[in-house]
Amino acid sequence: MSSTLPLLAANEAPPFARHQAQGRSPFLLIGDHAGRAIPxxxxxxxxxGDDLLRHIAWDIGVHGLGSMLAERLDAVFIRQNYSRLVIDCNRxxxxxxxxxxxxxxxxxxxNCGLSEGDRQARVAQIHVPYQAAIAAExxxxxxxxxxxxxxSLHSFTPVMAGVPRPWHVGVLHDGHNDRFARSLLARLQGDAALQVGDNEPYRMxxxxxxxxxxxxxxDLPYVELEIRQDxxxxxxxxERWCAILAAALGAAWDG
Structure with a gap:
């Protein structure tokens, strides 16, 4: 099963989409795994078809959540249209x-037995344009x-390898300019109804x-968010998580 150049036909979706392109908020929202299209x-x-609806193909819910959050915050949302199985834009x-x-x-x-040309077609036509759009913004x-x-908006499956994951949301960070991420973590942890992971269920x-x-x-402030897919x-x-995150992001920025 080998791809041919060009990978994306003229009638197929572009590698990324930009929602609320004129947004003036300080927040730049991105969705590395928001799409599930396959060239x-x-x-x-x-x-x-069932596998292409599973979490292995995309971050379930991020497309809708990111679009709502962009409108609520007046923020730009740049999202990947193609499945992480074609190429993972967060790698x-x-x-x-x-x-x-x-x-x-x-x-x-x-994905088995790909030639170097096959791999480079996916990089050049999906990964590179998506990353370039973020850099240009x-x-x-x-x-x-x-x-x-x-x-960065992501979502995680409630059970992985048979192990339940109890967190509602995870806040991922890795030093550098992480004051904003830690402030957001504290805001979310202040809600007694939420189980909030600090670099859980994944570490950055x-x-x-x-x-x-x-x-x-x-040296930009940043945060990577993981919301449980269910x-x-x-x-x-x-809509519920749009309200939660919009309030917490705004408070963390103002504070």
Whole structure:
């Protein structure tokens, strides 16, 4: 199952979408795994339809939540349109993890036996344009004298490898300019109804790409948020978490 250049046909979605493009908020929202599209030439990567709806293919709920949050905050939201199984835009493109052979014990047939040209087509036509859009937005904001807080939106499955994950939301950070992330963590932990993870269920570490790539070198304030997928899979839950996060982000920025 080999891709051919160009990877994306003229009638297919672009690699990224920008919502609320004229937003004036200090928050720049991004969704590395918000989409689940598969380029037509990849034949669904050899997977069945049920697998393409699972968490292995995308961060469930982030598209809807990010769009709502962008409108609530008057913030720009840049999201990836293509599935993380085609190429994971939160991984270094040179890493083997960027195009996984297996995800949560599910083999990905369409990622096996790729030529270097196949890999580079995915990098050049999906990963690079998405990252370039984020870089261009940050540069434009800096040129206009606008502050930027990079807010990366992700979601996590309630059970992984048979182990329940009790957190409602996780706040991920890794030093550098993490004062904002820690302030947001404290705001969320102040809500007794929420179980909030500090670098749970994941840690921000060397596997993350987008936030370190854009925020660390530029010394931007940032946070990576993980919301449990069953809480935001439907519009009602997205609206609830939009309200929670908008209030907490605003308070952390003001404070």
């Amino acid at each position: 037509g030439g990849l034949a669904d990567l050899g997977l069945g 270094d493109p040179s890493s083997a993890e960027a195009i996984p052979l297996v995800s949560d014990e599910t083999p990905i047939p369409g 940050i540069a434009a904001r800096a040129a206009a004298g606008m502050p930027t807080v990079l807010v 570490d060397g596997t993350d790409y987008t936030v370190p790539h854009h925020a660390f070198a530029a 809480l935001i899979a439907e519009a009602e839950g997205q």
